[in-house]
Amino acid sequence: MWRDYRQKSPTISSINPRLRLFAALIFLLLAAIVYRLYFLQVSQGDWYAALASGQHQISSLLQPVRGKIMLHEKLNGQDQLYPLATNKDFSFLYAVPKDIKNPQDLADKLFDFFDKPELEAKAKRELEAELKNNLQKEIDFINASEYSAEDKAARIKAAQDLALAKKDKADWQEMQEILLERLIKEKREEAIAAYLKKLDKPGDPYEPLREKLDDNTLLSLYAFLSSSTERPVAASDLERRLDKVVFKESGEELKIEGIAFNLQSYRFYPENNMASHIVGFVGMANDKVSGRYGLEEFFNDELAGRAGYLKGERGVSNTIIVNDREYTRPEDGSDLILTMDRSVQxxxxxxxxxxxxxxxxxxxxxxxxxxxxxxxxxxxxxxxFNPNNYKDVSDIKVYNNPAIIYQYEPGSVFKVITMAAAIDQGKVKPSTTYKDEGQIMIKGWPKPISNSDFSTKGAHGVVDMNAVLENSLNTGAIFAMRQIGAKTFADYVKNFGFGEKSGIELGSESAGNIDNLLKNNIREIDAATASFGQGIAVTPLQMLMSYQALANQGELMKPYIVQEIRHSNGQVDEFKPHPLRQVVSEQTANTILAMLVNVVESGHAKGAKIPGYYIGGKTGTAQVATSGGYSTDKFIHTFIGIVPIDNPQIVMLTKIDAPKGAAYAESTAVPLWHDIADFLLKYYQIPKTRK
Structure with missing residues (x-):
């Protein structure tokens, strides 16, 4: 019988059940994988692409270098530039708590090094403030008494001398030590606790301690922390090399357990206080670093530059691959070149x-x-103030530039403006006379206005306009003003630049206050007092520039302090002299200059004389306005001088606020002007014209 030996295929039903279960599991796993791939690549693809980018791509703002502020300096006959504001690396001190074995000991040492000297300075300031307050109370008591003016002055001087002598006595030193001991007792526990909060953190790799340490402070700290009786270390033995402190002789690195530093760039002002009101400082404003006050604020955009941008990918070994289309080079800030000279300033x-x-x-x-x-x-x-440590001030008002912000009643220096207006209108000449009776009544005012010397000299009789300036007669200034009328006088005051900002490139500036002269109907008393510099408010710069116009043949110039802006791309913007307007005629200006020479030669400003030069100028001793009147013991002394008068080169204002022991500007502001002017004439080598 024939047989069929071919193998028959098994049916589904004949397969082992375990095999069927395994196949089902494989199918479900494949389905899950397919779904997951869809989820990752389609549904959540954008999110994971961003995540991968964050791991492989980098992006950062590239900070520009802030521009410098430079002034001129003569070295070996050559004109060079010297920085008033620049950038410098300082040390940022931090702790590494995980490496500190004895936090308490380190905290004690940090307190002794940083905090104790600060408390000593504070104790001294508090004692001096107390002494000053007690002195002021005594002066107020004397001024409120019925003593004569001469007796008051003598008693006030005696009180001031006594207060000054107290500082040299042993009990003053003892009081200072007692106060210091109290301050240390109050602050030590609090300060040590603050240090321990940072230092006593096992496992912590970083805690900031102090910023902006200069090399002297850093080396002194390292010497203080490492020194012992067995191995004394002085700061002079050390030096900083990049981010390490080493011994000078051996080059061996000095390491302090748990203390380290890194270098950071900060704004730096090499001249400290010398030009603080001009440069301002760089600090925080609106949660970002920017210029504050002075040139740093006014030219912040130019100085700051523009940040760049970098976007790239991390390659092998953390290298950076940059795509040119995603790199913007930072634009460094521009440099400011000032009109000033370092030696002069x-x-x-x-x-x-x-x-x-x-x-x-x-x-x-x-x-x-x-x-x-x-x-x-x-x-x-x-x-x-010191812009390097701008936070260390007791009153932020010190940031304001008094030369352009603070207004004051100028006093007799303003009589020159009144006289110039009257001469320019042809209403008076230097030889014009009037009868001075020492005082004058003004309609609508209950008491007479007197000359400053009326109590000692009385009436001067018939005098000319030269005598008005030489003797600084209030009645003569009123006479000159009356010849042209209040409205015309007010127009001249405005044309000379009063009541408006000068526009100098230094930020905040006051316009002064001549509101009394801006009314449709100017009161006679307001015009009268303004004629001799009372009842109006001006800034020192406004007062100076009015004399500049007279020294410049009657033409008022815009004051400027920036000579050039040098951009990082090589472009240079120059600031040129800018005439504002002709305020008086050339003839009037020359006439006034001649009259000002008489003031120096024969009047209250003889102390301004410098051999070899004709000098013109005018003093002003102004009362300080208070609520409801004027102070009886505080005066502001001003002198404005022009040199040389036959070919004016320099106009300068000197101003002393509330000096003690000197009644008039001829004793304070005039000698100061003389000393500075004498230096300027020699420094600028201005030829002598007077034999």
Whole structure:
């Protein structure tokens, strides 16, 4: 019988059940994989692409270098540039708590190094403030008494001398030590706890401690922390090399357990206080770093530059692959070149500080300007601040530039403006006379207006306009004003630049206040007092520039302090002298200059004389306005001088606020002007014209 030996295929029903289960599981797994791929690539594809980009791509803002602020400096006869504001690396100190074995000991040392000296300075300031307050109370008591003016002055001087002598006594030192001991007791526990909060953190790799340490402070700290009786270390033994502190001789690195630093770039002002009101500082504003006050604020956009942008991918070994289309180069900030010279600014500020200290004044200002161009040659005020440590001030008002912000009643220096207006209108001449009776009644005013010397000299009788300026007669200024009328007088005051901002490139500036002269119907008393510089408010710069117009043949210039802006792309923007308007005729200006020479030669400003030069100028001793009247013991002394008068080159204002022991500007502001002017004439090598 024939047989069929071919193998028959098994049916589904004949397959092992375990095999069927395994096949089903494989099918379900494949379906899950397909679904997951759809989910990742289609439904959530954008999210995962961004995640991958975040792991492989980098992006960052590239910060530009802030521009410098430069002024001129003569070295070996060559004109060079010196930075008033630049950028410098400082140390940022931080702790590494995981490496600190004894947090308490380190906290104690940090307190002794950083906090204790600060408390010593605070103790000294508090004692001096208390002494000053007690002195002021005594002066107020004397002024409120019925003593004569001479007796009041003598008693006030005695009180001031006694207060000054207290500082040299042993009990003063003892009081300072007691106060310091109390302050340390109050603050030590709190400060140590703050340090321990950062230092006593096992496993913590980083805690910031102090920023912006200069090399001297950093090296002193390292010496202090590492020194022992067995191995004393002095700061002079050390030096910083990049981000390490090493011994000078051996080059061995000095490491401090748990202490480290890195270098960061900060704004740096090499001259400290010298031009603080001019440059301002860089600080936080609206949650970002930017210029504050002065040039740093006014030219912040130019100085800051523009940030760049970098976007690339991480390659092998963390290298960066940059796509040209995703890289924008940062644009560094522009440099400002000023009109000023370093030596001139230094000398002007030094003389000012000496004068303020000598007369125990509340403050003072100096401004010098090129007579023909309006370029600022020097500008400084006291009190000032150090922009490197701008936070260390007791009152933020010190940031304001008194030369352009603070208004004051100028006093007799304003009589020159009144006289110029009357001469320009042809209503008076230097030889015009009037009868001075020492005082004058003004319609609608209950008491007479007197000359400042009326109590000692009485009436001067018949005098001319030269005598009005030489003797600084209030009645003569009123006489001159009346010849042209209040409205015409007010127009001249406005044309000279009062009541409006000068436009100098220094940010915040006051316009002054001549509202009394802007009315349709000007009261006679307002015009009368304004004629001799009371009842109106001006800034020192406005007052100076009015004299600049007279020194420049009657043409008022716009003051400017920036000579050039040098951009990072090589472009240079130059600032040129800018005439504003002709305020008086050339003839009037020359006439006034001649009259100002008489003031220096024969009047209240003889102390301004410098051999070899004709000098013209005018003093002003103005009462300080208070609520409801004027202070009886505070005056502002001003002198404005022009040199040389036959070919004016320099116009300068010196101003001393509330000096002690000197009644008039001829004793304070005039000698200060003389000393600075004498230096300027020699420094600029201005030829002598007087034999």
């Amino acid at each position: 230094f000398q002007a500020c030094s003389y000012l500080e000496e004068a303020v200290a000598k007369f125990k004044a509340e403050g003072g200002s100096v401004i010098a300007v090129n007579a023909k161009t309006g370029a600022i040659l020097a500008m400084c005020s006291v009190p000032n």
